[in-house]
Amino acid sequence: MKMSQVLVPTLRETPAEAEVISHKLMLRAGMIRKLAAGIYEYLPLGYRVVKKIESIVREEMDKKGGQELLLPAMQPAELWKETGRWDVYGEEMIRLKDRHEREFCLGPTHEEVITDLVKREVKSYKQLPLLLYQIQTKYRDEIRPRFGLMRGREFIMKDLYSFDRNQEGLDESYEKMYAAYSQVFQRCGLDYRAVEADSGAIGGNASHEFMVIADSGEGVIVYCSKCSYAANVERAECILPKADNREVVKELEKISTPEIKTINQLEEFLNIEGSKLIKTLFYQAYYSEEEVLLAVLIRGDRDVNEVKLKNLLGCLDIEMAAEEKVAEIVGLPLGFVGPIGLQGKVKVLADQEVMTLVNVIAGANEKDYHLLNVNPQRDFQVDQVADLRVATEGDLCPKCGETLKETRGIEVGHIFKLGTKYSEALKANFLDENGKTQPFIMGCYGIGIGRTAAAAIEQNYDENGIIWPMPIAPYHVIIIPVSNKDEQQMKIATEIYERLLEIGVEVVLDDRNERPGVKFKDADLIGFPLKVVIGPNAGEENIVELKSRKNGQEEKISIGEIVSIVKERITQEIK
């Protein structure tokens, strides 16, 4: 492709709308443009990246026996009503009516449609397992679409659904997908981690997220540097360290803490660490028929993991309780509430760590007072003890006991064991070996295609632009004649261009009548992995320059060898 002919409208300035690096750089490099909030146009170079990711995904799905099909985006409401998700999805689901006033949605996902298809077409255990997938456009009316391809309203996903006859079958399908996903992200040239995840609203009983490691990631991961353990902090299990030699238990003591309402104020006032405090937090838990106020006790320097709390309670939703609500039931201002005597007024839950603390500080349940030397068991009881905190760097690995580290990542893939949630709701059954009717055991497995492209940038960029990993670069190499008015430079450049094309290298010739600075800047911004520079003396010296975008390395290479060396560099980096 010649640069003068391709639609790649690069920008010098960063558009104001963009907040994160990948969004900024995809706009600046002329890869995407916004049509409406969360709705993007993929321009030629951006779409090449997307297609490369798609084709890696397709190959890895096919290797595991995946069969590609294509399901509609426009889906009748009836199916969603059968599973109950027509209501659950709320405003995030895009709904419409056809000319006959029939209700449809634009599929945010395809469990309903695929389960209905398999229900109609698959009758016997002999036809199982089935791994069916598509690469397709999905719709979610995000309340705050943002970050470019990271969180769009119309976006491309690969979704695979597995159908098995029993739990062992599902485990096997899940293992296949775990392996396939690992291959996909490795082949894309990305540094990623598979982490244990909470399965959230989709339901089911096992789940991993595939995270591309990047400082800008929304997801926080703890991982073990010794064993393979890694988990989303939302999900990571916290274990208690072995009991130390315990301090001697001291007597309770009431101290005056006038106007000290927050943990931070208390730490400062008493000059102590958060680890020597018990926080008492109040939550409102929502069930289908009622609301319940409850107290959660946690160490002063810890955060409550609301996902764990919600899962423990089995409620529909939770939120921090309003101060008036607490005052009404407990009869006290928030800042001075403590665990002693609280039981009975509300349900009291404690993070397991709280129950191991000795001689700590807590609210006195009296305005302007706290208590020193509070000791669980001796001084107060609770209704339930559980693992309720967010994991953090320095925690112990629940697998091997080593200290955990923390990093950030971007979720690009998610695999779930669904079990029979959808097959039961839609009455999707098969006949087993004994002629008995059984619901299909399902799994679902998604990869955000555009999001993977964006995550690749978040992991690979510098101040000059994108640094595409070779396997998903829009083109592998750009040839830059320093001056396109110098006939000899253009002749050499064109020859190398044609020789590279002949052997199937994806190459761009920058034939534009632009200053060298503009060409280099654009090449760096777009992020071609390799640059071949034809300088003024190239003809005389028979030498061109090969530059690596990744490490900036420059080599002088003879014109005779350049084609084979470029080919070799590309092959090295594409597995």
Place this chain on the structure above:
Amino acid sequence: MKMSQVLVPTLRETPAEAEVISHKLMLRAGMIRKLAAGIYEYLPLGYRVVKKIESIVREEMDKKGGQELLLPAMQPAELWKETGRWDVYGEEMIRLKDRHEREFCLGPTHEEVITDLVKREVKSYKQLPLLLYQIQTKYRDEIRPRFGLMRGREFIMKDLYSFDRNQEGLDESYEKMYAAYSQVFQRCGLDYRAVEADSGAIGGNASHEFMVIADSGEGVIVYCSKCSYAANVERAECILPKADNREVVKELEKISTPEIKTINQLEEFLNIEGSKLIKTLFYQAYYSEEEVLLAVLIRGDRDVNEVKLKNLLGCLDIEMAAEEKVAEIVGLPLGFVGPIGLQGKVKVLADQEVMTLVNVIAGANEKDYHLLNVNPQRDFQVDQVADLRVATEGDLCPKCGETLKETRGIEVGHIFKLGTKYSEALKANFLDENGKTQPFIMGCYGIGIGRTAAAAIEQNYDENGIIWPMPIAPYHVIIIPVSNKDEQQMKIATEIYERLLEIGVEVVLDDRNERPGVKFKDADLIGFPLKVVIGPNAGEENIVELKSRKNGQEEKISIGEIVSIVKERITQEIK
């Protein structure tokens, strides 16, 4: 792929919902399933066909310098309001509101979006020409979705848009696409014709349809067997034969034709041919501000071409007028109305052929009477003479004068010269060589991908099922061991299967535990171009059978040679 593992739910019975062959066979062969009216699921084999067509299309677009991009399906109403098509599209456009009550449609086409993109990103003539295309899902809420993939509400199209600096540029882009489309349908293995077409509601001033020849086609084509002329009958120009030696003009004569109201009755009653009659038809023409009744005179055996009539009038729509309306204005029952004395009461148009007729019969404008020896000019005048009839077999070729033939076809592609219709509406301009602002000169070029698959079936089937052309067959060859319980047969079958896979042949092994009849029936229904049959004596005789789906030819081939012969047959048929 092993047949036991692929989701291909073949049916013995034809589903009641299907009217046309391609729809019936795609359902029966397990290639598609209906999710809702006009909304289909592409199952694995059907989707393979779609992807093959897509990849041929992609290659041919790229060869002409086309750049692939991807535009959103969800499009903001504002753009469509700017071009005025938000209202024009009516109920065929699927509309929705997002959570913020902003109006969107699901794109039935992408002129608005692409023109807006190019307006924003392309500033100079130096960046032209541009050929931008996508393969994408479109939405049209057809009032009567039917015929499976032929007329769906959610369907896959390739749409390319050309942007040029002047008319010569557009002509060149149009030529490129004409050539590319010819290549696409030839490479798909289809018998097609490019015909001149009416450009209809999309606007513009030149247009060709690409029609796959099939008896079941909705489109009627006249074509010249001598020169390259071919045209949709809606568009085909009718020319007058050279004047014969004219009959001597006779005197008008009134005859009684009691209760004779239709042309057929009249032909029978007088025992004459339709070519000796003038029909007087009444139309209601609708303009934005008014409705007009008008009469159209045409030879008794001809049909009025309503497209030509509408184009001539420049009205929004036309329809046959109601009898009461005619009676009210003309003061007569329909069956006896004739051209004499009609002028003045309504506007009278005549097909050009009418004005060359001599001594013909027409209504007498008196109940139960007709006139003999009516002669135009002598007996009546009209307001306008034009080419207003539908072309038909036997007409003269407007290019070379040879007699035209007629055939039927299915429209699979359509190319248009749009000119500046959209660029002017959206103020999409560039700066020309002289620094002057000019609107982009545009063309648009569509291929229905699913429709091409369906048309291929309409052209290639027999009583047993589909006969896929090799280039778009879901797989090239199926291996059928007559009994999968015979170990030796299975061993030979598996060996051949693996050898074919190794050399990149797309092969299915029918490893199902089914009767041979079932396997053969399914193979014919699905339409694999080649069958390799492993019989009971295959091992002993070292021979297998190769059967061609297309011509039924059977050959006995040694096991040693089968792989290379299969490969050769495939290569012969894929250009």
